[in-house]
Amino acid sequence: MSEQTTEMAPAQSRSEQAVRIIVHEHQALWRVLDLLDQLLSDMNLNDQRPDERLLTTIFDYIEHFSQRVHSTPTDIELYKRLSEKSPETAPLLEKLARGYVVGHEKLVELRELLAECEKRWPEGREEFSHALARFTEALRKHIRKEEGVVIPRARKLLTEEDWQQIIEARDVENDPLFGERVREEFRELRHQIVSYTPEKFGGLGLKHADRVTAPHAEEEMLSIKGLVTSYGQIEVLHDVDIRINSGEIVSLVGANGAGKSTLLMTISGLQPVDRGSISFEGKDLGKISTDRRVAQGIVQVPEGRQVFKDLSVHDNLLMGAYTRGRTSEVMDDIERMYTRFPILRQKHHNLAGELSGGQQQMLAMGRALMARPRLLLLDEPSMGLAPLIVEEIFNIVKELKKEGITIFLVEQNASQALALADRGYVLETGKVVIEGTGRELLSNEKVREAYLGM
Numbered sequence: 181m182s183e184q185t186t187e188m189a190p191a192q193s194r195s196e197q198a199v200r201i202i203v204h205e206h207q208a209l210w211r212v213l214d215l216l217d218q219l220l221s222d223m224n225l226n227d228q229r230p231d232e233r234l235l236t237t238i239f240d241y242i243e244h245f246s247q248r249v250h251s252t253p254t255d256i257e258l259y260k261r262l263s264e265k266s267p268e269t270a271p272l273l274e275k276l277a278r279g280y281v282v283g284h285e286k287l288v289e290l291r292e293l294l295a296e297c298e299k300r301w302p303e304g305r306e307e308f309s310h311a312l313a314r315f316t317e318a319l320r321k322h323i324r325k326e327e328g329v330v331i332p333r334a335r336k337l338l339t340e341e342d343w344q345q346i347i348e349a350r351d352v353e354n355d356p357l358f359g360e361r362v363r364e365e366f367r368e369l370r371h372q373i374v375s376y377t378p379e380k381f382g383g384l385g386l387k388h389a390d391r392v393t394a395p396h397a398e399e400e401m402l403s404i405k406g407l408v409t410s411y412g413q414i415e416v417l418h419d420v421d422i423r424i425n426s427g428e429i430v431s432l433v434g435a436n437g438a439g440k441s442t443l444l445m446t447i448s449g450l451q452p453v454d455r456g457s458i459s460f461e462g463k464d465l466g467k468i469s470t471d472r473r474v475a476q477g478i479v480q481v482p483e484g485r486q487v488f489k490d491l492s493v494h495d496n497l498l499m500g501a502y503t504r505g506r507t508s509e510v511m512d513d514i515e516r517m518y519t520r521f522p523i524l525r526q527k528h529h530n531l532a533g534e535l536s537g538g539q540q541q542m543l544a545m546g547r548a549l550m551a552r553p554r555l556l557l558l559d560e561p562s563m564g565l566a567p568l569i570v571e572e573i574f575n576i577v578k579e580l581k582k583e584g585i586t587i588f589l590v591e592q593n594a595s596q597a598l599a600l601a602d603r604g605y606v607l608e609t610g611k612v613v614i615e616g617t618g619r620e621l622l623s624n625e626k627v628r629e630a631y632l633g634m
């Protein structure tokens with residue numbers, strides 16, 4: 181364990197984390213507001229009837245956001261403390277607090293107007309459209325005030341004790357900042373939004389959805405010791421030590437060229453080991469071929485997806501099971517992939533090359549899952565994808581963990597990769613320079629400066 185990660189006082193990282201989460205949620209909400217604008221102009225300019233299910237889910241999300249995740253405990257308690265410290269901010273805070281009540285009423289109204297719009301199309305459109313435009317504008321104003329005034333002042337004026345009390349004032353289960361349950365519900369809503377959002381607006385364009393989830397495990401699975409790897413004369417990995425426990429998500433972050441992909445390829449057996457060792461479940465992988473590693477459960481999703489572009493989605497999935505033959509079990513697994521990634525069912529006849537980047541990433545993951553991995557190696561799955569899809573990819577990673585798959589996640593998108601990691605490593609020019617839990621790394625000064633741009 182490296183020194184830097186343990187020095188920070190826990191109270192400090194707690195408040196920093198709280199602020200970070202609030203800002204992150206604001207950004208997420210902002211993207212949803214952008215989506216609402218796009219849906220609105222699609223409705224008005226292209227005479228597109230509103231997708232009632234998608235809009236209702238978005239309204240649920242905003243409601244959930246403002247009533248549970250954000251407002252009641254987070255902001256109201258924060259507002260109270262900040263008003264005491266900064267009387268000149270009090271009127272603004274009062275106005276913002278009222279905004280939550282008004283916002284709730286407006287949402288109720290919007291749902292009614294949406295139903296009305298559906299029923300009396302196109303006459304009902306105008307009223308709904310105006311109400312929606314006013315609503316998104318007000319919400320944006322609210323976020324701007326929070327980001328521009330409230331958060332900076334709270335950062336300056338509230339003490340660690342204030343933050344501690346803000347956090348402690350809540351009941352654990354419904355804690356909007358650290359409570360898993362609320363966040364879980366929240367993620368589910370976002371997942372639905374991404375699924376139903378049309379492709380042209382950066383979503384998956386799903387028509388109908390359903391999905392499943394299951395159990396999990398623990399102890400050392402992969403152990404890399406003193407690993408050295410080269411391309412010809414050039415040594416790329418120098419004395420790398422990494423451990424992955426069963427059931428964990430371990431993230432590896434690092435700049436372009438640091439050697440991340442090389443490390444994954446060495447684990448897969450595509451790149452030879454010069455010195456050091458890699459063992460999987462206690463057995464040395466040294467002489468084991470890539471195919472046999474796959475059969476043992478080590479499966480890589482390569483950088484840049486690399487699906488077979490001239491094969492159908494279905495055949496790509498079948499290729500993932502090449503070590504297993506074409507049994508009825510494999511067919512059952514394909515069915516399971518279609519349930520997990522409904523968009524792949526919808527596109528199963530399409531050539532993989534016809535899919536969008538996000539869809540291809542899902543296909544690449546589906547193909548890897550067909551090999552029934554126990555250790556899944558993901559090489560920059562979020563690369564080049566729209567923010568909505570990136571979020572979906574990371575949500576899928578979390579689900580896979582819940583199902584008991586151990587995950588080694590390589591990412592340049594450090595903040596999100598570390599936020600979901602149990603543990604993480606930072607690789608710099610072929611050396612591990614920092615390691616720690618995901619939380620430790622996120623609050624580590626060096627990581628923040630170099631990889632989070634803070």
Ligand SMILES: Nc1ncnc2c1ncn2[C@@H]1O[C@H](COP(=O)(O)OP(=O)(O)O)[C@@H](O)[C@H]1O
Binds near residue numbers: 436437
């Ligand atoms: N096939 C190769 N032959 C020679 N050098 C390579 C090859 N692949 C990668 N490299 C070099 O190895 C270093 C690490 O690359 P890579 O593992 O792809 O980094 P990352 O995935 O972190 O961006 C880089 O300097 C890169 O130029």
Ligand SMILES: [Mg+2]
Binds near residue numbers: 440441442483559560
């Ligand atoms: Mg790479």
